[in-house]
Amino acid sequence: MRHGESMWNEKNLFTGCVDVPLTSKGVDEAIEAGKRIRNLPLDIIYTSALIRAQMTTMLALTQHHCMKDPVIMHHETEQARIWSQIYSEDTTKQTIPVIEAWQLNERMYGELQGFNKQETAEKYGKEQVHNWRRSYHVRPPNGESLEMCLGRAVTFFKEHIEPLLWSGKHVMVVAHANSLRSIIMYLDKLTSRQVINLELSTGVPMLYIHREGNFFRRGSPIGSSEAGAYAYTESLALYRQQLD
Numbered sequence: 188m189r190h191g192e193s194m195w196n197e198k199n200l201f202t203g204c205v206d207v208p209l210t211s212k213g214v215d216e217a218i219e220a221g222k223r224i225r226n227l228p229l230d231i232i233y234t235s236a237l238i239r240a241q242m243t244t245m246l247a248l249t250q251h252h253c254m255k256d257p258v259i260m261h262h263e264t265e266q267a268r269i270w271s272q273i274y275s276e277d278t279t280k281q282t283i284p285v286i287e288a289w290q291l292n293e294r295m296y297g298e299l300q301g302f303n304k305q306e307t308a309e310k311y312g313k314e315q316v317h318n319w320r321r322s323y324h325v326r327p328p329n330g331e332s333l334e335m336c337l338g339r340a341v342t343f344f345k346e347h348i349e350p351l352l353w354s355g356k357h358v359m360v361v362a363h364a365n366s367l368r369s370i371i372m373y374l375d376k377l378t379s380r381q382v383i384n385l386e387l388s389t390g391v392p393m394l395y396i397h398r399e400g401n402f403f404r405r406g407s408p409i410g411s412s413e414a415g416a417y418a419y420t421e422s423l424a425l426y427r428q429q430l431d
């Protein structure tokens with residue numbers, strides 16, 4: 188899921204790795220997104236290191252039926268890990284671990300960060316700005332191309348998230364337009380031409396089923412009463428039965 192609307196989405200500014208929060212519309216979008224996935228199983232969450240993704244994660248989780256507490260895992264230093272440790276096993280069972288990873292951050296937009304997108308297009312030309320924003324190989328001035336962003340985001344996905352999927356865990360990833368475009372490029376096997384047209388809306392969850400190393404895109408869950416999402420795998424059908 189992409190985060191809800193941020194303050195710089197609202198102002199149409201290039202944001203990249205600048206760490207701005209959600210607008211009140213973004214807060215509503217995150218809560219709405221949470222309602223759409225509230226009955227899907229969830230074992231672990233990965234989010235970027237940026238506040239707009241983390242706010243979205245926490246707000247969405249307020250709606251989840253499991254009523255577990257999302258807890259950010261602090262592993263940045265050994266001391267942080269020890270100081271944030273939970274010692275009760277019962278309480279641990281009532282939590283969902285939230286792993287923060289900078290590798291899922293938005294693509295770093297270089298010297299465009301903080302500039303208005305419309306004004307930048309007027310200054311440098313629409314085509315140049317479109318290339319900076321959507322082409323796979325072209326880098327914005329001193330920033331990351333989508334290819335470079337894919338280098339870190341997809342590597343992280345393969346190393347940390349895929350093994351969990353193989354072991355049957357249900358994982359939510361909350362990140363950003365371009366880090367998610369690169370991950371979707373990998374999941375959907377899109378070419379560098381096809382990814383140009385891939386646009387992601389803020390606060391709209393997208394469901395994927397992982398089966399024997401393949402990913403199947405199953406669209407966006409519509410709401411908590413939806414029957415469709417549970418027909419995709421036996422374990423989801425069973426989960427729904429237990430829920431009922």
Ligand SMILES: O=C(O)[C@@H](CO)OP(=O)(O)O
Pocket residue numbers: 196200201202203204293296320364365
């Ligand atoms: O500004 C950004 O960081 C991104 C996402 O909002 O913009 P763009 O759509 O240009 O990739």
